[in-house]
Amino acid sequence: MPAVVVVHGGAWAIPDERAxxxxxxxxxxxxxxxxxxxxxxxxxxxxxxxxxxLEDNPVFxxxxxxxxxxxxxxxxxxxxxxxxxxxxxxxxxxxxIANPVTLARxxxxxxxxxxxxxxxxxLFAESIGVSSVPTDSLVTEYEKREWxxxxxxxxxxxxxxxxxxxxxxxxxxxxxxxxxxxxxxxxGGIRNKMVGRVGDSPVIGCGGYADNFxxxxxxxxxxxxxxxxxxxRLVLLHIEQGKSVAKASQLSLQHMGDRxxxxxxVVVVSPSGQWAATFTTERMAxxxxxxxxxxxxxxxxxxxxEKLPQ
Amino acid sequence: MLPVVVVHGGAGLVPKExxxxxxxxxxxxxxxxxxxxxxxxxxxxxxxxxVTQMENNPTFNAGCGSLLNIKGEVEMDAIMMDGxxxxxxxxxxxxxIANPVQLARxxxxxxxxxxxxxxxASQFARSMGVAEVPQESLITEYSxxxxxxxxxxxxxxxxxxxxxxxxxxxxxxxxxxxxxxxxxxGGLSNKMEGRVGDTPCIGSGGYADNLxxxxxTTGDxxxxxxxxxxxxxxxxxxxxxxxxxxxxxxxxxxxSRVEGLGGVVTVDPRGNWAARFTxxxxxxxxxxxxxxxxxxxxxxxxxxxx
Numbered sequence: 001m002p003a004v005v006v007v008h009g010g011a012w013a014i015p016d017e018r019a020x021x022x023x024x025x026x027x028x029x030x031x032x033x034x035x036x037x038x039x040x041x042x043x044x045x046x047x048x049x050x051x052x053x054l055e056d057n058p059v060f061x062x063x064x065x066x067x068x069x070x071x072x073x074x075x076x077x078x079x080x081x082x083x084x085x086x087x088x089x090x091x092x093x094x095x096x097i098a099n100p101v102t103l104a105r106x107x108x109x110x111x112x113x114x115x116x117x118x119x120x121x122x123l124f125a126e127s128i129g130v131s132s133v134p135t136d137s138l139v140t141e142y143e144k145r146e147w148x149x150x151x152x153x154x155x156x157x158x159x160x161x162x163x164x165x166x167x168x169x170x171x172x173x174x175x176x177x178x179x180x181x182x183x184x185x186x187x188g189g190i191r192n193k194m195v196g197r198v199g200d201s202p203v204i205g206c207g208g209y210a211d212n213f214x215x216x217x218x219x220x221x222x223x224x225x226x227x228x229x230x231x232x233r234l235v236l237l238h239i240e241q242g243k244s245v246a247k248a249s250q251l252s253l254q255h256m257g258d259r260x261x262x263x264x265x266v267v268v269v270s271p272s273g274q275w276a277a278t279f280t281t282e283r284m285a286x287x288x289x290x291x292x293x294x295x296x297x298x299x300x301x302x303x304x305x306e307k308l309p310q
Numbered sequence: 311m312l313p314v315v316v317v318h319g320g321a322g323l324v325p326k327e328x329x330x331x332x333x334x335x336x337x338x339x340x341x342x343x344x345x346x347x348x349x350x351x352x353x354x355x356x357x358x359x360x361v362t363q364m365e366n367n368p369t370f371n372a373g374c375g376s377l378l379n380i381k382g383e384v385e386m387d388a389i390m391m392d393g394x395x396x397x398x399x400x401x402x403x404x405x406x407i408a409n410p411v412q413l414a415r416x417x418x419x420x421x422x423x424x425x426x427x428x429x430x431a432s433q434f435a436r437s438m439g440v441a442e443v444p445q446e447s448l449i450t451e452y453s454x455x456x457x458x459x460x461x462x463x464x465x466x467x468x469x470x471x472x473x474x475x476x477x478x479x480x481x482x483x484x485x486x487x488x489x490x491x492x493x494x495x496g497g498l499s500n501k502m503e504g505r506v507g508d509t510p511c512i513g514s515g516g517y518a519d520n521l522x523x524x525x526x527t528t529g530d531x532x533x534x535x536x537x538x539x540x541x542x543x544x545x546x547x548x549x550x551x552x553x554x555x556x557x558x559x560x561x562x563x564x565x566s567r568v569e570g571l572g573g574v575v576t577v578d579p580r581g582n583w584a585a586r587f588t589x590x591x592x593x594x595x596x597x598x599x600x601x602x603x604x605x606x607x608x609x610x611x612x613x614x615x616x
Contacts, residue, residue: 075430086536086568092402092506093427113505114532117403118428120385120504196430197423198402205513205538227424228396230513233538237545260396 001177002273004290005033007050009060010168011220011265011284019298021059022168022285027296029053031308033174034289043174043182043216044082044105051078051101051184054170058140061168063098065140066188068147069195074138076188077202078104083181083210083271088114090202094121096132101186103130104202115202143191150192168285169201171208171218173269181216181271183208183232190223199223205233212271214239221256221264221281228260235268245270249278256280311581311598313347315340315482317360318585319370319593321529321573322475328452329591329606331369332476336595337604339363341616343482344597353482353490353524354392354415360480361388361411361492368450371476373408375450376496378457379503384448386496387510388414393489393518393579400425400510406442407435411494414510416440425510453496460500477509479516479526481577489524489579491516491540498531507531513541520579522547525557529564529572529589536568543576553577554584561588 009026033050037043055063066074078100079090089108091100092115103125107116116124125132169187185207189199200223201207207223209232210216217232226232231252238248245268256262257280265279267286277286277297287296294306319336343360347353365373376384388410389400399418401410402425416438417426426434436442459465479493493515497507508531509515515531517540518524525540539560546556553576564570565588573587575594585594585605595604597616605611 088536090506093430111502112532113502113507114535115506115511116502116504117506118430118504120403120428120502123503194421194423194426194430195433196426196428198400198425198427199423203425203511203513204535205511205541209538224422224424227512228398230517230538230541233513233541 001179002290003037003175003177004269004273004275004288005030005037005046005050005172005174006267006269006275006277006288007033007054007172007286008218008220008265008267008277009054009170009285011279011281012168013282014285014298018059023296023298025054025057025059026285026287027294030287030289030294033172037174037176043176043180046174046176047172047182047184048080048101048105050172051170051186052099055099055101055186060170061188062170062186063100064138065143066138067143067191068139069193071195072147074135074188076100077199078186079202079204079208080104080108080184081182081204081208081210083212083216086211088204090115090204091121092117092198092202093196096135097125097130098133101184146191169220171220171267173216173218173267175269175271175273179271181210181212181269183210183216183218185218200226203227205230208232209236211236215245215268215270217266217268219264219266222262225256225260225262226264229256231256231266235266239270245274245276246278249276253278253280312487313482313484314577314581314583314596314598315343315347315356315360315480316575316577316583316585316596317480317594318526318528318573318575319364319478320476321587321589321592323589324475324591324593324606328369332593333604333606335364335367335369336593337602340595340597340602343480344616347482347484350485353484353488356482356484357480357490357492358390358411358415361478361494362409364478365409365411365494370478371496372478372494373410374448375453376448377453377499379501381503382457384445384496386410387507388494389510389512389515390414390418390492391490391512391516391518393520393524396519398424398512400512401431402427402506402510403504404431406432406445407440408443411492413440456499477528479528479575481524481526481575483577483579483581487579489518489520489577491518491524491526493526508534511535513538515540517541517544519544523553523576523578525574525576527572527574530570533564533568533570534572537564539564539572543574547578553582554586557584557586561586
């Protein structure tokens with residue numbers, strides 16, 4: 001069975017000066033995920049490793065480099081889903097955590113719950129020995145400047161998003177040699193969002209979904225629109241109806257555009273190793289690592305290829 | 311066939327001494343919502359009214375009467391959704407407000423967001439002038455008793471199942487054929503602080519789409535999330551299943567795939583409705599064409615005229 005990892009670094013109008021950093025970041029994360037699979041790790045381990053790499057990279061809006069809310073604070077959302085059991089872990093609006101995806105995994109592995117929010121998520125982190133990091137360590141100079149610039153602007157407005165609004169949520173999907181699929185998604189959310197705003201990322205079926213019977217999906221884009229159409233679940237519903245991963249992605253994103261005028265992107269993998277990276281925004285940085293090849297792109301219909309060292 | 315409203319007062323095991331109050335509560339909530347619909351009100355107004363009534367009723371696990379978290383505190387989740395536009399509002403782990411469903415509606419109407427959580431939701435409530443209520447006013451003798459019993463090291467599983475009873479919800483179709491849903495809960499008794507269940511998660515605790523129908527769910531929250539139950543049921547309806555068959559298919563998947571039990575109320579845009587559950591009980595009521603339908607036990611379907 002072919003093992004594959006597909007990652008995205010967010011769907012939005014990525015400016016030229018950030019394009020190369022974004023592409024380099026997703027390529028490195030996909031390789032990170034693939035090396036976990038090559039070492040005999042599960043799809044779940046692979047998506048966690050890939051998303052951790054993206055969270056640690058200050059170029060992306062997740063973990064280090066997250067956008068700030070209206071009060072200038074960092075509030076993070078993340079989810080991870082295991083397609084074998086439908087087990088899921090999520091955190092919303094958590095502060096001072098460097099790798100929310102790993103905390104989400106701990107919610108899945110160590111509690112009887114699926115989702116923890118706010119202060120409760122931080123209390124849980126503390127109880128299992130996840131170290132809290134100062135907010136400043138998660139904030140980049142770039143985000144501080146952007147926050148200042150947008151401080152007086154009404155947040156989350158859709159017209160604004162669909163042109164330029166930064167939404168570089170990160171995510172990964174994978175299938176391992178045993179045919180198990182998994183997904184993970186992590187984000188700092190919308191720049192200058194209201195305090196406590198929860199987007200699509202930590203909501204199961206919206207920011208991500210994984211089911212060994214159909215595949216795994218991680219979403220990015222205008223969070224409120226993704227929520228309204230439960231995008232990840234919708235993509236898999238189409239796959240269950242016999243659509244290909246590419247067709248299912250296109251149909252679902254088109255539906256989101258038609259029904260709630262939202263743009264976004266998805267990465268999808270099927271249990272047999274078919275994969276797709278599709279978006280309706282101007283750009284989405286993505287990379288897919290399978291066997292000895294790394295595929296990647298950032299512009300519509302772009303599909304570049306590199307040979308991977310064995 | 312229109313208008314119609316269907317409400318539930320939670321799927322689980324309703325203790326005998328609470329069954330009558332529970333049935334009365336859902337019946338009066340359904341009637342209040344029906345009155346709004348008959349007066350030409352929207353399905354959105356109707357579901358919010360029904361859920362508000364049940365939040366205010368201490369019999370149910372929502373608003374006043376909410377079950378308590380591990381620390382003995384009240385943290386509530388709610389959602390509502392407009393099937394015409396797919397607009398939605400939700401709050402999670404919110405404290406010190408009487409009617410979370412009304413706050414969810416404000417999130418939908420007054421912000422560009424869909425979900426606000428915890429302290430941020432409270433801040434928003436204050437900014438909207440929503441009155442803060444003391445926590446004590448939301449706590450009942452019963453919720454405190456459940457909390458204490460569950461704290462005991464030998465707490466038994468049947469008692470625990472009672473402890474997750476009583477999420478409330480409603481679905482409706484108005485005379486214009488618009489569908490809506492709303493769900494509200496205090497969550498699981500003795501849950502971890504900050505635990506969010508299925509209720510405020512769009513697609514899990516509820517979903518509404520004029521193209522297919524509306525669903526509000528209740529039951530074992532963590533498993534409901536894993537199958538995104540409300541969206542799953544509407545998907546079956548999109549594939550041509552009736553409200554009742556789709557509800558049963560969704561609940562069957564919940565059971566077979568993740569060993570979850572639960573209940574749902576479902577409507578389609580033409581006014582066909584269903585109230586189905588795989589738990590011992592679910593108090594439910596529906597109002598349509600001047601008749602009130604209600605029940606609590608499996609297979610029970612009583613009627614009386616309104």
